[in-house]
Amino acid sequence: MRRLILRLGLCLLALAPAVCAIAEGDVVATADTREQAAQAVQEKVDELEQPLYTPFVERYVLDELKQLRADMAAQRVEFTEKVVDRQLGAADKAITYATDTVTYFFYLIAGVSSLLVLVGWTSIRDIKEKVHSLANEEISKLVSQYEERLRGIEEQLSEKTKHIEHNRDEIELTQEVQSLWLRAGREQTPASKIAIYDQILALRSDDCEALTYKADAVLELGEPQWAISLCLQALEIDSENGNAYYQLACAHAHQEQWEEAVDYLGRALERSPAYRDEALDDVALEGLYDYQPFVDLMGIRPLEAAEQKA
Numbered sequence: 001m002r003r004l005i006l007r008l009g010l011c012l013l014a015l016a017p018a019v020c021a022i023a024e025g026d027v028v029a030t031a032d033t034r035e036q037a038a039q040a041v042q043e044k045v046d047e048l049e050q051p052l053y054t055p056f057v058e059r060y061v062l063d064e065l066k067q068l069r070a071d072m073a074a075q076r077v078e079f080t081e082k083v084v085d086r087q088l089g090a091a092d093k094a095i096t097y098a099t100d101t102v103t104y105f106f107y108l109i110a111g112v113s114s115l116l117v118l119v120g121w122t123s124i125r126d127i128k129e130k131v132h133s134l135a136n137e138e139i140s141k142l143v144s145q146y147e148e149r150l151r152g153i154e155e156q157l158s159e160k161t162k163h164i165e166h167n168r169d170e171i172e173l174t175q176e177v178q179s180l181w182l183r184a185g186r187e188q189t190p191a192s193k194i195a196i197y198d199q200i201l202a203l204r205s206d207d208c209e210a211l212t213y214k215a216d217a218v219l220e221l222g223e224p225q226w227a228i229s230l231c232l233q234a235l236e237i238d239s240e241n242g243n244a245y246y247q248l249a250c251a252h253a254h255q256e257q258w259e260e261a262v263d264y265l266g267r268a269l270e271r272s273p274a275y276r277d278e279a280l281d282d283v284a285l286e287g288l289y290d291y292q293p294f295v296d297l298m299g300i301r302p303l304e305a306a307e308q309k310a
Contacts, residue, residue: 177203190217210233212243215251219284224251242271250284258291266297 177200184196197214200207206286214232234244249265252258265285268275276298279285288294 040248095245149292172202177207184213190220193217194221196219206237208238208241208244211237212241212247215244215247219247219251219254222254224254227251242273243274244266245271246275246278249279250282253285253287258288261288261293262293262297265294 010203016136048256144202153243158216180200180203183199184193187196194214194217197210197217200210201214204210209235211230215227218230219227227247231244231248231251234241238244245264245268249263249268253263265275265279280298280300285294290301
């Protein structure tokens with residue numbers, strides 16, 4: 001390889017003068033126009049006093065090129081031999097692998113046959129029956145597992161269906177109750193309101209709001225005892241219902257039971273201070289304006305109490 005590189009170097013060294021001359025001509029061509037470049041090259045050639053190389057150098061270069069071609073041909077042959085050797089080695093390995101695989105396969109068959117003899121399966125029929133029995137057992141297990149899963153899924157679907165139906169019924173009931181509340185808001189007479197509240201209670205017997213609003217309408221009809229009964233029913237359902245306490249205060253004030261009225265009004269204010277403004281404007285509580293516990297509870301100054309009374 002070193003010899004080859006050395007020969008290439010000598011060839012390039014022999015051709016160096018010609019290359020230099022051409023390079024100088026290229027520099028001139030890039031600086032001037034093409035005509036000037038051609039003229040400069042011609043002048044350079046005319047100035048040469050002797051050939052760029054002698055016949056001896058030419059012969060040497062030709063010999064080196066010939067030897068270079070011979071070396072390259074030898075290297076090509078060597079490379080081809082190596083490639084062929086590798087291909088032969090790969091083919092040999094593949095054949096060996098195939099042979100070993102077939103051998104091991106027969107060994108495996110012999111081992112399985114020996115194992116079957118040891119287990120007691122002396123014929124293909126026994127093997128077939130045993131395989132069928134094992135397959136039936138596994139299939140039965142899988143079928144039972146999937147049946148259990150299907151039962152679980154059916155139960156879940158049934159529960160979800162019931163839940164959906166319940167929600168649908170609840171939505172329909174809510175819509176119907178909402179429409180009744182809208183009707184009650186448009187009614188003007190207490191009797192009409194009471195009839196609608198009864199319809200709401202028929203749909204939802206535990207509706208505290210309907211009970212308290214019905215108590216308010218009953219109180220407008222002058223039935224304080226009935227209103228008290230309705231409010232007590234509402235408190236049994238929701239003991240923190242502020243409107244029930246407020247209606248009780250109004251009912252007891254209507255019966256001139258001032259102490260009970262102030263007591264229930266205080267409980268209503270504990271649940272919601274907003275009842276204070278409503279109590280100051282409610283006609284049902286006018287009789288409490290001269291009752292000192294009511295004045296103290298509401299925080300009314302004397303002048304304000306006089307204005308409320310007026």
